[in-house]
Amino acid sequence: MTQNPQPDPAKLAASRAAVALVRDGMKLGLGTGSTASIMVELLAGRVRAEGLSLRCAATSKATAELAAGLGLRVETLDEIGWLDMTIDGADEVDPDLHLIKGGGGAHLREKVVAAASDRMVVIADPGKIVDRLGAFPLPVEVLQFGFETTRTLVRRALEGLDLGDREVMQRLKGSDAWITDEGNFILDLHLQAIPDPVLLARALSAIPGVVEHGLFLGMCDLAIIGKPDGDVVTLDRSADIDADMLAHEAEARS
Numbered sequence: 001m002t003q004n005p006q007p008d009p010a011k012l013a014a015s016r017a018a019v020a021l022v023r024d025g026m027k028l029g030l031g032t033g034s035t036a037s038i039m040v041e042l043l044a045g046r047v048r049a050e051g052l053s054l055r056c057a058a059t060s061k062a063t064a065e066l067a068a069g070l071g072l073r074v075e076t077l078d079e080i081g082w083l084d085m086t087i088d089g090a091d092e093v094d095p096d097l098h099l100i101k102g103g104g105g106a107h108l109r110e111k112v113v114a115a116a117s118d119r120m121v122v123i124a125d126p127g128k129i130v131d132r133l134g135a136f137p138l139p140v141e142v143l144q145f146g147f148e149t150t151r152t153l154v155r156r157a158l159e160g161l162d163l164g165d166r167e168v169m170q171r172l173k174g175s176d177a178w179i180t181d182e183g184n185f186i187l188d189l190h191l192q193a194i195p196d197p198v199l200l201a202r203a204l205s206a207i208p209g210v211v212e213h214g215l216f217l218g219m220c221d222l223a224i225i226g227k228p229d230g231d232v233v234t235l236d237r238s239a240d241i242d243a244d245m246l247a248h249e250a251e252a253r254s
């Protein structure tokens, strides 16, 4: 089962470098999206060629299906427990390795899996690198119950952060509501720029109908950016960790 007959060379380069980090016996989180799919295919190739013994938890039904179809051992996160490493894509990566994720609508499971991992490795093409998060619409997974109420509360939260004139769109699939793997809806926040991601993350997390937002702050340890010529650039958070920001994010998530 091959989904990427002619993969994007930058995504392929990043995926190849990330798969090279995998060691026999590892427990791995598998991300979602086009880059993560390339990575899963390369990983399955390594397992076949080298007979690696891996246990994998997928971040979406689509990835679970792809990985299992390629012969990887896919189990639930609870069956595996703690993971050594998660490899996932991203929609935006800033210089502090803060991310926007959820373009594929899987950020809820992606965040749970990343949080259960010793290390989160992001694989991306150069188009994902930004100076400041927010040009990509921020996905927010919300309960179907009270959806319009939650949308109003999200708008009010944005007003409180002087972002009140921004669009808060329900994500659609054709003319139907987009339904996540967990059965929820998605709001896409067209913010243009996010002046303070920590404040926004905290405000969104405090809204009862919000299940999870796509800001991944202080979670990514290593970003591997593939280049079209097949080379990669790596950005390593451990070299320059912003302790204040991490404390804020931990507080926001508690």
Ligand SMILES: O=C(CO)[C@H](O)[C@H](O)COP(=O)(O)O
Binding pocket: 031, 032, 033, 034, 035, 036, 088, 089, 090, 091, 100, 101, 102, 103, 104, 105, 106, 107, 110
């Ligand atoms: O967060 C995600 C899915 O929820 C993806 O990792 C993100 O959208 C990047 O996808 P792609 O590799 O296709 O550009």
